[in-house]
Amino acid sequence: MTGFSFTSGDGGFHAPNIDEELFPPALLFxxxxxxxxxxxxxxxxxxxxLLLLFWIALRRPKIVPTKLQSLVEMGVGMIRDxxxxxxxxxxxxxxxxxxxLTVFFGVLFMNITGVIPLLNISGNALMGMPLVLAICTYVAFIYAGIREAGAGTFFKNALFPSGVPWPLYILLTPIELVNTFVVRPLSLALRLMLNLMVGHLLLVLCFSATAFFFGMLNVWSTMGILTLFGGFFMTLVELLVAVLQAYVFALLTTSYIQLSVAKEH
Structure with a gap:
């Protein structure tokens, strides 16, 4: 992981500092x-x-694809179809x-860095990048709604759902306004960030405890073995979460665009 400290002057175990893990000091500038x-x-x-892999895989696409080309095309096909x-x-x-596709692969590659040795933290474990991605999706679904359905239809569908008695719009319209234009982007960003941040902290805790039990106690203790296996198990879980969260982000982005372009809700 990072250069965390897991002992103090009394020789006891202390959990890694969250500020140091999530807000590390500057390396440059x-x-x-x-x-x-x-x-x-x-x-x-x-x-x-990400750019390098796509360039290598697709710069000279072949009728009989290479393994890397096949892998990239499989990922593209999964999201496309x-x-x-x-x-x-x-x-x-x-x-x-x-x-x-940019959203899916961008989120995926930034998530996977959380389980890659020497990197060991997801690029989405802090709010900045998830918020940028959520804002881009926010702009995309508003743009799609205005372009495909027209501005009047888009805002009418978003704020005044059909089939509702008009007096209820007094209560319903403010709720729809907040849900569509505030909750959607915030929920996208928070869901992504919290999943990756919590996973990173669990990995740090598992492996720092392993280092303590194996290093400081200098024995192959039962607790050391348990925390080591716990760390490997959490690594597999985080790998699954990395893929799943990228898929969910792409799925929700598509869903929001679908709702925006609909002629009637």
């Missing part, structure tokens, strides 16, 4: 608007690897497929 901490560096590495075209239809889906 300290005190400037371009300050780069460990989390920012992890995000840059994730984006660079199983999510975007299934929910939006092919005609509308093609317009928003590039953005939804």
């Amino acid at each position: 300290d005190g400037t608007p371009f300050e780069i901490s460990r989390v920012i560096l992890v995000r840059l590495i994730a984006v660079a690897i 199983g999510v975007v075209f299934d929910m939006l239809g092919e005609r509308i889906g093609k317009k928003y497929l590039p953005y939804i």
